[in-house]
Amino acid sequence: MKEKDQVEITLESNPNELRLLFNLSAQYLSCNKEQLARLKLIYTLLLGRWQNLSRHHIEVEDTKFLDGLQSLKGLRYLSLQGISRITELPKTITGLTNLLILDLRLCHNLENVTAAVTSIKSLTHLDVSECYLLDKMPQGIGSMTNLQVLKGFVVGSARSTDQCRLSELTHLKKLWKLSIRIGSEAQIGEDLNELSEIEKLRSLKIAWGHMKSSPSEYTKPKTSRTFSLGKLEKLVLECVPDDDSEEIKLSQLSLVSEDVRWNVEILRLKFLKELKLEWNYMKRELIQLRCAQIYKCPKIGSSLPGFDENGFWVDETRVPITRTNLELPSDDNA
Known part of the structure; x- marks a missing residue:
């Protein structure tokens, strides 16, 4: 052409x-x-x-x-x-x-x-990521049993009765990479717990959409207190809303599951203004961690030891990972 x-x-x-x-x-x-x-x-x-x-x-x-x-x-x-x-x-x-x-x-x-x-x-x-007019996913995705990569899955309004729920994804036995966008009117409740049932899941991204400035019209979404994904290798969390800061924290993500520590190798934390967590604790618990990005998470810290000016940290002792050949995909490919 x-x-x-x-x-x-x-x-x-x-x-x-x-x-x-x-x-x-x-x-x-x-x-x-x-x-x-x-x-x-x-x-x-x-x-x-x-x-x-x-x-x-x-x-x-x-x-x-x-x-x-x-x-x-x-x-x-x-x-x-x-x-x-x-x-x-x-x-x-x-x-x-x-x-x-x-x-x-x-x-x-x-x-x-x-x-x-x-x-x-x-x-x-x-892949339906960055399709921001989508407000839900169709029922039946759980029957697509050959899916390995699903990007842009939308958790829509609780008012919708004909959308795919996170619980359907537990039928996807081959799924290893998943990205989720939680809509402004979504009420996810305990649904995030369902992700623990996806046995082969290794890469997970969760992004919260713009929350309404007047949430009284809807019931405040509640998130589960324990969310264990012991086999994850990559985790990206973006734009957790401030008004849920007391309920949506990384501490909900159980770092130890049945005495098996997380296998997370790449960790991104972005725009989590209310997240309180010690970096040394994360390094100690995430024993496979190779690299991390902490960006605009002021309660974790803005000048952490070992982080560069862009908020990236790399364990350079874990060869062959270096800052120049780091295989850290962009957010678009998360």
């Missing part, structure tokens, strides 16, 4: 020979479902952006072309990352019976992940 004001997706005379279609730089796409349906044997379709920069904006003229996806029976990898004007996926996506990876990250207009997605039992990776 070449970059110009608008790029129309056109196919050669033998579209059946295509196995991969990759958007290198086009920002404005025009396509129709008949054209898309001709890609009978395509394995990889990346129409979205791959650059990790906000200036790489992509729009589609009309989203009706997505109806043509149902004909792509052999498709394994579909990326619509960062494409504007996609508000929901069509029900015809159920035709993607061999799809492994569905990347919808940064689709800022996405309002609904249709329940049809849950019928794609082959999916191993589902």
